Amino acid sequence: MPYRSPVSEFQFILKNVVDFDTIAATPKFSEASSDMVDAILTEAGKLCDDAIAPIQRNGDLHPAKLENGIVRTSPGFADAFSAIAEGGWIGICADPEYGGMGLPLTVATAVNDMMSGACLSMQLNPLMSQGQIEALESHASDEIKEMYIPKLISGEWTGTMNLTEPQAGSDVGALSTKAEPNGDGSYAITGQKIYITWGDNDFAENICHLVLARTPDGAPGTKGISLFMVPKFIPNADGSLGERNSLRVVSLEHKLGLHGSPTAVMSYEGAQGWLVGPEFGGMAAMFTMMNNARLGVGTQGIGTAEGAYQAAYNYAMDRKQGRVGGTGTIIEHADVRRMLAHMKSDTFAARAIALACGAAIDLQHATKDPKWTARAALLTPIAKSFGTDTGIDVANLGIQVHGGMGFIEETGAAQYLRDVRVTAIYxxxxxxxxxDLVGRKMMDGGDAAFQLMDEIEAFAEGQKANLPELAEAVWQSTEDLRETTEWLVAQDVSDRFAVSVPYLRAFARVLGGYYHLIAAAKGDESRQRLAAFYIKRLLPEHVSLCSHVREGAVDLMAITPDDLAV
Amino acid sequence: MPYRSPVSEFQFILKNVVDFDTIAATPKFSEASSDMVDAILTEAGKLCDDAIAPIQRNGDLHPAKLENGIVRTSPGFADAFSAIAEGGWIGICADPEYGGMGLPLTVATAVNDMMSGACLSMQLNPLMSQGQIEALESHASDEIKEMYIPKLISGEWTGTMNLTEPQAGSDVGALSTKAEPNGDGSYAITGQKIYITWGDNDFAENICHLVLARTPDGAPGTKGISLFMVPKFIPNADGSLGERNSLRVVSLEHKLGLHGSPTAVMSYEGAQGWLVGPEFGGMAAMFTMMNNARLGVGTQGIGTAEGAYQAAYNYAMDRKQGRVGGTGTIIEHADVRRMLAHMKSDTFAARAIALACGAAIDLQHATKDPKWTARAALLTPIAKSFGTDTGIDVANLGIQVHGGMGFIEETGAAQYLRDVRVTAIYxxxxxxxxxDLVGRKMMDGGDAAFQLMDEIEAFAEGQKANLPELAEAVWQSTEDLRETTEWLVAQDVSDRFAVSVPYLRAFARVLGGYYHLIAAAKGDESRQRLAAFYIKRLLPEHVSLCSHVREGAVDLMAITPDDLAV
Structure with a gap:
């Protein structure tokens, strides 16, 4: 059984869990009626099932490669990209003024989820262009916007982000790429960038690189950084392609996964570039690119979890082993059922969190209500981390469900784990x-977090008659999270960092409980049984995580590098 | 920094945690003085560091391959195997009568751990021979013993286990390979076997296959199965090689990892074989092979965890990123330190459990005291599962410590995860x-488990003055485990299966707390700080696991295959 996009799952979550109607009721998104969204999700599902899923193994088996300086993409990728571009999916959220669909990010999140489940290597390409479009919409001059955005949306050109250098990874401010004024308003960009996703391809006529670099007057650190548009071919005024710019792909990385997605080392050798946003405004523009991209990456984890889950479920429904009743297959073994229920209920939790995050971002843009700004800011790091961690956990369990066949590459179970692993990193x-969650996002003293907890507890209160056991468990977990949060915000920020990862996960566990409770309240008995599994068996993880958080920083930082020596 | 065998870690654990002196005090192991064991561990460490670790990347980059029916091994593997064989390490536990060292399994476990950290693909080869030697010692005729065991020990010949068939994996009883009497005491073996680790190689002159097959009178299921020795070349009476047997390697699997270890599909086409043990005694002989091999596989997980940890630690001590004090490297970031402390303290816990299991097996053999038989039986599935799960978790965290470089194959961080993944399966x-733990191993009503809990609680009681916080936490976790165990053994066995995985993990967590408490009581301040990390931050996972266990089977089995449909 090949991958099938879970369209009805998105329809259920949008209708019942994240209240999409509120978004559709805003003037900004008034065209996103539920009929229209249903049609869009159905259409996107078909694209993913028919045009994208079939290339997933190709990318793994026939990696993109560099031949004489030219990137040759995996078989079928060019056609799949055309199908994505022709359907208008690259510009799903982009401004209609430039040819975009102008749809809510919530809908785009659902589409990106399906596309990631179908083929993560392929999906990375439009995701990069989407990030670039958004950065240009917010920061670029009208001239750049008009030149680049329509071609990015049409897929004639594709976009990349150039941040990292060998010595400047998480510490972006350490970058050394230089931008020197040419005297004509353009700059000469010189330096090496690494980990450039889809740094080149053989199906778009131009590649548009957004490059972080430092101008001669740029201070050290992040403050002196500016953002530049550096195209592979310099466009003429009419949009036709002019001369080849001084940039090249030095090499492609040999990676654990995502073999269909070429990851380039790029060299800029006095390449001509143009400022995007003001000089020294590079970090602000980068955060625009990265902010929604974080939700996009969380969604990649969730889509991969879906793909891995479907493969495991189909295998478990087919494989006969041992004397069992029912279907006669290994799904009748209690531990296989446990693994599948774990995978499915965690995927639901992560997906609901991501869609709630997308909805908050949409409402932020549509209403300008600071409540939604704060909610979006709070949920973004959780959606990114929990989505990608869930992708890894579910893919790992998917291998286990396959038994020995999970270790054999031809089943494809292992590819999900290899592909998704990087999403917890990039x-x-x-x-x-x-x-980010315990620092910047709690500079409000935890207000946004407590507001969300109030909402959860109010909903749980309302369900105590209907679903007493589940509602009580969710209410209690929220109360535990509240106490832990109160303790946390009373600590110095640097001390919070020592326990930030278990704190984020505890928060995600509780949110997952909330969304499962909503699903149980509004869904059928199937959803109630799955919610019971999550709330009774997975949610209690929050207890040990909160207990870890309350240990604070002291004992941990007392462990010296010598204590850890090998 | 290349891999360095953690010799002093084993010395500490043997001396302080698992009380190796008790083993050395038995007549059976009277030669294993602590001086001798120190010398052996040091010698094995040198072998691993100098002769085995250097080939680890070779195996991954230049996989074993099948050429015209002959398996060509990865560069350097033949020399590394010679070094292992010449050092006598294959026969470390084997009977001195046949040329073995006759050392305790505890020592062999330490050696296998170091060898696994150096190169898991290579280590699998002697591990297979060791399992075969043990099966032959326990079940084979004197003629077979005398013919095969000395050559397996010397490494002139190597051994394999042939259990699995496409339709018979976990359900071994479904196998269909046939064994028909030749009339001369030998049998003609016909069938196909899959997943045959080191099914062939180009450095041993003969390959000895132990094959499970069904004789004409063999009943369906496991009862009708017998075990056969089926050599690649049929030995003459003087041990020289005679004619080529009718068996061949059909293909090698393309696996997620362990590329240096050829995994064969084997075809037996009327191949000549000889019974090992009585007709229909195949399962008993197989359990001999598998029982200690389970500890061996758990140890593979732990050794891989060590290798992955060392790589991550060395990277963290070298990589500069962000403004930090101290070393100036990323180990100063609280979350990196948290990950390393997690990796190191979990590796210690898993290693102590494995060595305690080895010690119990040694004492079982040396004293015949049923207490040790029960202890060994109880600890074996825990050592296997927790050792391999820890290998996977630690390798996964190791990638995360490496950041973007973790996804790039050349750093080697990803290889640890790819290699170790199968250990949770095979x-x-x-x-x-x-x-096995909640079923067969609790047919005693939990007596062996409660006896171990008594021991833990008594030790924790004794430490309440010295290490009050840690001792109290370990005591309390043991009490929780006791209550959960009392609940569990009151359930039907089939109901226990639904919660057996979280139960096993809860048990392992508590055992890890016990061994860390011993290390804190007997070790230096470094060990106390690491024990505090484990006991305060990781041990509390048992709370959520016990809570999962107490949910039982009903809610889980109420989830139907349709509920889980995609």
Whole structure:
């Protein structure tokens, strides 16, 4: 059984869990009626099932490669990209003024989820362009916007982000790429960038690189950094392609997974570039690119979890082993059922968190209500970390369900784990997401977090008659999280960092309980049974995580590098 | 920094945690004085560091391959195997009558741990021979013993285990390979076997296959199965090689990891074989092979964890990123330190459990005291599951410590995860280990488990003055485990299976707390700080696991295959 996009799952969550109607009721998104969204999700599901899923193994078996300086993509990737571009999916959220669909990010999140489940290597390409479009919409001059955005949306051109250098990874401020004024308003960019996702390809006529670099007057650290548009071919005024720019792909990385997605080392050798945003405004523009990209990466984890789950479920429904009743297959073994229920209920939890995050971002943009700004800011690092951790956990369990066949590459179970592993690292490691949550996102003293907890407890109160056991468990877990949060915000920020990862996970566990409780209240008995599994068996993890958090920093930082020596 | 065998860690654990002196005090192991064991561990450490670790990347980059029916091994593997064989390490536990060293399994476990950290693909080869030697010692005729065991020990010949067939994995009883009497005391073996580790190689002159097959009168299921020795070349009476047997390698699997270890599909086409043990005694002989091999596989997980930990620690001590004090490297970041402390303290816990299991097996053999038989039986599935799960968790964290570099194959961080992943599957999946623990190993009503808990609580009581916080936490966790165990053994066995995996993990967590408490009581301040990390931050996982166990089977089995449909 091949991958099938879980369209009805998104329809259920949008309708019942994240209250999409509120978004559709805003003037900004008034065209996103539920009929239209249903049609869009159905159409996207078909694209993923028919045009994208079939290339997933190709990318793994026939990696993109560099031949005489030209990146040759995996078989079928060019056609799949055309199908994505022709359907208008690259510009799903982009401004209609430039040819975008202008749809809510919530819908785009659902589409990206399906596309990630179908083929993560392929999905990375439009995700990069989407991040670039958003950065240009927010920061670029009208001239750049008009030149680049329509071609990015149409897929004639594709976009990349160039942040990292060998000595400047999580510490972006350490970068050394230089930008020197050419005297004509453009700059000469010189330096080496690494980990450039889809740094080149053979199906778009131009590649648009957004590059972080330091101008001659740029101070050391992040403050002196600016952002530049550096295209592979310099466009003429009419949008036709002019001369080849002085940049090249030095090499492609040999990675654990995502073999269909070429990860380039890029060299800029006096390449011509143009400022995006003001000089020294590079970090602000980068955060625009990265902020929604974080939700996008969380969604990659969830989509991969879906793909891995479907493969494991189909295997478990087919494989006969041992004397069992029912289907006669290994799904009748209690531990196989436990693994599948774990995978499915965690995927639901992560997906609901991501869609709630997308909904908060949409409402922030549509209403300008600071409540939604704060909610979006709070949920983004959780959606990114928990989505990607869930992708890894579910893919790992998927291998286990396959038994010995899980270790054999031809089944494809292992590819999910190899592909998804990097999502916990790129776009800000999950450790950095957790620092963001307990640091920047709690500079309000925890207000946004407590407001969300109030909402959860109120809902749980309302369900105590209907679903007493589940509602009580969710209410109690929220109360535990509240006490832990109160303790946490009373600590110095640097001390919080020592326990930020378990704190983020505890928060995600409780949120998952909340969304499962909503699903149980509004869904059928199937959803109630799955919610019971999550709330009774997985949610209690929050107890040990909160207990870890309350240990604070002292004991941990007392462990010296010598204590850890090998 | 290359891999360095943690010799002093084993010396500490043998002396302080598992009380090796008790083993050395038995007549059976009277030669294993602590001086001798120190010398052996030091010598094995040198072998691993100098001769085995250097080939680890070779195996991954230049996989074993099948050429015209002949397996060509990875560069350097033949020399490394010679070094292992010449040092006598294959026969470390084997009977001195046949040329073995006759050392305790506890010592062999330490050696296998170091060898696994150096190169898991290579280590699998002697591990297979060791399992075969043990099966032959226990079940084979004197003629077979005398013919085969000395050559297996010398490494002139190597051994394999042939259990699995496409339709018969965890359900061994479903196998269909046939054994028909030739009339001369030998049998003609016909069938296909899969997943045959080191099914062939180009450095041993003969390959000795132990094959499970069914004789004409063999009943269906496991009862009708017999075990046969089926050599690649049929030995003459003087041990020289005679004619080529009718068996061949059909293909090698393309696996997620362990590329240096050829995993063969074997075809037996009327191959000549000889009974090992009585007709229909195949399962008993197989359990001999598998029982200690389970500890061996747990040890593979631990050794890999050590290798992955060392790579991550060395990277963290070298990589500069962000403004930090101290070493100036990323180990100063609280979350990196948390990950390293997690890796190191979990590796210690898993290692202590494995060595305690080895010690129990040694004392069982040396004293025949049923207490040790029961202890060994109880600890074996825990050592296997927790050792391999720890290998996977630690390798996964090791990638995270490396950041973006963790996803790039050239650092080697990802290889640890790819290599170790199968250890949770082969030699009985970890799900099956857990079923063994709550089923067969609790047919005593939990007596062996409660006896171990009594021991832990008595030790913790004794430490309440010295290490009050840690001792109290370990005592309390043991009490929780006791209550959960009392609840569990009151359930039907089939109901226990639904919660066997979380139960096994809870048990392992508590055992890890016990051994860390011993280390804190007998070791220096470094060990106390690491024990505090484990006991305060990781041990509390037992709370959520015990809570999962107490949910029982009903809610889980109420989830139907349809509920789980995609």
């Amino acid at each position: 776009e800000g490691t999950n450790g950095i997401q957790a620092m | 030699e009985g999946t970890n799900g099956i280990q857990a079923m």
